[in-house]
Amino acid sequence: MADASKALFEQAKALIPGGVNSPVRAGKSVGVDPPFIERAEGCFLWDADGRRYIDYVGSWGPMILGHGHPAVREALEVQLPKGTSYGAPTALEIELARAIVDRVPSMEMVRMVNSGTEAAMSAVRLARGVTGRDRIIKFEGCYHGHADSLLVSAGSGVATLAIPGSPGVPAGIAEQTIALPLNDLEVVAATFKAYPGEIAAVIVEPIPANAGVIPQGKAFLEGLRTLTRENGALLIFDEVISGFRVAPGGAQELYGVLPDLTCLGKIIGGGLPVGAFGGAREHMTRLAPEGEVYQAGTLSGNPLAMAAGLATLKVLGESGVYDFLEEKGRKLLEGLRDAAKTAGFRVVLNRVGSMGSLFFTDRPVTDFASAAASDAHFFRRYFRRMLDQGIYLAPSPFEATFVSLAHTDEELETTLECAARAFEGLSKD
Ligand SMILES: *Cc1c(COP(=O)(O)O)cnc(C)c1O
Numbered sequence: 001m002a003d004a005s006k007a008l009f010e011q012a013k014a015l016i017p018g019g020v021n022s023p024v025r026a027g028k029s030v031g032v033d034p035p036f037i038e039r040a041e042g043c044f045l046w047d048a049d050g051r052r053y054i055d056y057v058g059s060w061g062p063m064i065l066g067h068g069h070p071a072v073r074e075a076l077e078v079q080l081p082k083g084t085s086y087g088a089p090t091a092l093e094i095e096l097a098r099a100i101v102d103r104v105p106s107m108e109m110v111r112m113v114n115s116g117t118e119a120a121m122s123a124v125r126l127a128r129g130v131t132g133r134d135r136i137i138k139f140e141g142c143y144h145g146h147a148d149s150l151l152v153s154a155g156s157g158v159a160t161l162a163i164p165g166s167p168g169v170p171a172g173i174a175e176q177t178i179a180l181p182l183n184d185l186e187v188v189a190a191t192f193k194a195y196p197g198e199i200a201a202v203i204v205e206p207i208p209a210n211a212g213v214i215p216q217g218k219a220f221l222e223g224l225r226t227l228t229r230e231n232g233a234l235l236i237f238d239e240v241i242s243g244f245r246v247a248p249g250g251a252q253e254l255y256g257v258l259p260d261l262t263c264l265g266k267i268i269g270g271g272l273p274v275g276a277f278g279g280a281r282e283h284m285t286r287l288a289p290e291g292e293v294y295q296a297g298t299l300s301g302n303p304l305a306m307a308a309g310l311a312t313l314k315v316l317g318e319s320g321v322y323d324f325l326e327e328k329g330r331k332l333l334e335g336l337r338d339a340a341k342t343a344g345f346r347v348v349l350n351r352v353g354s355m356g357s358l359f360f361t362d363r364p365v366t367d368f369a370s371a372a373a374s375d376a377h378f379f380r381r382y383f384r385r386m387l388d389q390g391i392y393l394a395p396s397p398f399e400a401t402f403v404s405l406a407h408t409d410e411e412l413e414t415t416l417e418c419a420a421r422a423f424e425g426l427s428k429d
Helices: 003-015 070-082 091-103 116-131 185-194 217-230 250-255 303-316 321-342 368-372 376-388 409-428
Strands: 037-041 044-047 052-055 109-113 135-139 177-180 199-204 234-238 261-265 275-279 348-352 355-359
Touching: 052 409, 070 303, 091 109, 091 275, 091 303, 109 116, 116 135, 116 199, 116 234, 116 261, 116 275, 177 185, 185 199, 185 217, 199 217, 217 234, 217 250, 234 250, 250 261, 303 321, 321 348, 321 355, 321 409, 376 409
Parallel strands: 135 177, 135 199, 199 234, 234 261
Antiparallel strands: 037 044, 044 052, 109 275, 261 275, 348 355
């Protein structure tokens, strides 16, 4: 890290815990202090020292069009002079709701919130309200934001920093959350048997992407669908990452398995703070003011965020976009895997379209335990060699690599050349 970022990090640490407003940004697990970012455009970031990076974090998922896409900028410029928040309903909210409901197969109604955390927290509350039950099942390594009941065996920063739970989450609340291994329907069935009539919902990332990308496939999701239905529980798909990333209708469209409730975030805000949750009319009308399950937000449905999200979804609605993303994702991620193999390293690539993870291991990665068994020390060294060459990857083996529409073949090839040099260097260490 060069001088300007270093100085900023020192100042930040005095004022903001760890110098960051979200733990994964600090780069603690890779032993690198974070570059402070000054601006972004297309697939590039520039830091406070004027260094340019090719960005594969994409603000942790939202920037699927790349930074500063003209359509998003224009939408924001149109809205800005009209005001930034009214705390009153707007036509923009209807437009974004319609764009979501039209594409996500299981959603008939949607409620906007301000983050993925809020979306998952609210979906769980609604499921508890609808079923009159308290317990929920989640899966180890899945991350659903940082609400109390979901911060049990979580992925993302919790996995990166090896935090099992979190102080501050009351035992009585953590107790209501049953964390199970991914990819094991028998243990889910046994859990339903052990707690008859007590489980309100099963919440899952249909394509887990917070312990690295760990696709579960159709059979697991279908099994969850059957088990929840048989046991009177709701199935919640947390598509905060997979929504609009892997297909227009998210993982539920890709696999043809429909949940009762869906959580969205990231992409639907086009880089502004947004989340949403929705599902069948029957469940969504249980929310206040129509129903009795309370949920609210001063800035929910914020007009700038709606405008940016709507512009993003419009671009994603153009024909051929997902084929294009698949092609770019394949080129980059298979290229990285091949570069590692050429240098003699054993790696496993998990990829769905434009997101994926390279695990430094020789065994298939199908759940959190197999992801955690990959070589974190090797990842650290790989990460640093890439960063030194201007390639900005997520600073953790437990995160996804995201490709955007703004990455051209030129940048992908540059990245693969950097990777080849990084792996060659590592083979000589
Ligand atoms: C990022 C993420 C969240 C949390 O969203 P925030 O906007 O960070 O609160 C929830 N679920 C999943 C699957 C995520 O990837």
